[in-house]
Amino acid sequence: MVSDSARPGYHHGDLRATLVLVALEMIEAGEPFSLRALARRAGVSSGAPYRHFADREALESALAVHGLRELMSELTAGEQVPASAAEVGELAVGYVRFALRRPALFRLMFGRACDDQDDERVRAAGVLHDYLAAVMTAVFPHADPVALATAGWSLAHGLAFLHLDGKLPNADQVAIDERVRATFAALFAFPSPNQEGIP
Amino acid sequence: MVSDSARPGYHHGDLRATLVLVALEMIEAGEPFSLRALARRAGVSSGAPYRHFADREALESALAVHGLRELMSELTAGEQVPASAAEVGELAVGYVRFALRRPALFRLMFGRACDDQDDERVRAAGVLHDYLAAVMTAVFPHADPVALATAGWSLAHGLAFLHLDGKLPNADQVAIDERVRATFAALFAFPSPNQEGIP
């Protein structure tokens, strides 16, 4: 179940993808991962991964990109693009849920110093921000969408991290959902008519 | 310069405090720290730290507590306890500034899985939350202070982390300050973003 991509022989076939996959499995299981353990699990020598990733950070960056894409596709999945403040709240609920369901991956995506050199990674983050801005444009046509996107993202991000760290009173998932919804409703309810002054 | 607490002889005198101090120095300098490097810098053998900290995580917890206290005292320093929405915004500015000025420490405080077993640590975080709730009670007497505290903290926390990770367009410190202020102003919907008297 771990790596059926291409079994035998001297050459693995698709080691890069397998490594990412195995790393995700380990991370999901809560185990700390190491390049060597990865290699072992992939049935390959400890030096092999370096043919595909410059160093550990590069592998982590790949995982982060994977996570960002997954998050993005979860947030945009299913329903139409949000068109009301309430639906923006649901976006936040999804964000926080993702963080709590996959804490290690989420921490990899955000909790580390980001490698700005990794184009793919900054782009993946940019896509998210742009999507949020688009949503905000649709929902709050008279406000600065970029500023609102920043605000909304920050709020959801903060909620996610504080919950992750247990800094907020713990509760079951539905209570957390409700708290996120309520927080968003409270802060985005007021939108005063004129807020284009937001830089 | 590193450790003048008590130098010579077999026994160090105050190794625990020295280790925390040295660790903070290293962290501040951007170097990754290791228990062994710490011990070396403190002029002590590599096993010595384990007389004072069960493991690396315990040391990190001590650093986190230190950071939380410092942050707390910075936020409450100087002026009176905030009494207006604008002053609540300044609290957030201070929070984000702290994160950007001491990124590694901030990440230690929040970016890792928190050891809930460490009483001192959860208490330090609790103090912060309680303080915020008190402030909110004073400023918005007709709202749920705990909810507002959560919201405000989350927003500031998210802004801090997204800036740390370079997920938001970079800017100089004053631009960031202004963005934080504006975000708070917008979401907490207080009268006018530009009132004189903001420090």
Added chain:
DNA sequence: CTGCTAATGTAAGCAGTGCTTACTTCGTGG
């Protein structure tokens, strides 16, 4: 002052890590 004990330090060592270097294998394009 003497002598015991517990706290604090040391030395050595284990298992594991990231990463490099030199060598081997083998699919593939000229």
Added chain:
DNA sequence: CCACGAAGTAAGCACTGCTTACATTAGCAG
């Protein structure tokens, strides 16, 4: 068909966290 380069191996370096057995000494009871 065969050489070449991509992708694997093996071995090893410097380092890490942590443990265990031993050394030193501060501080206290008598």
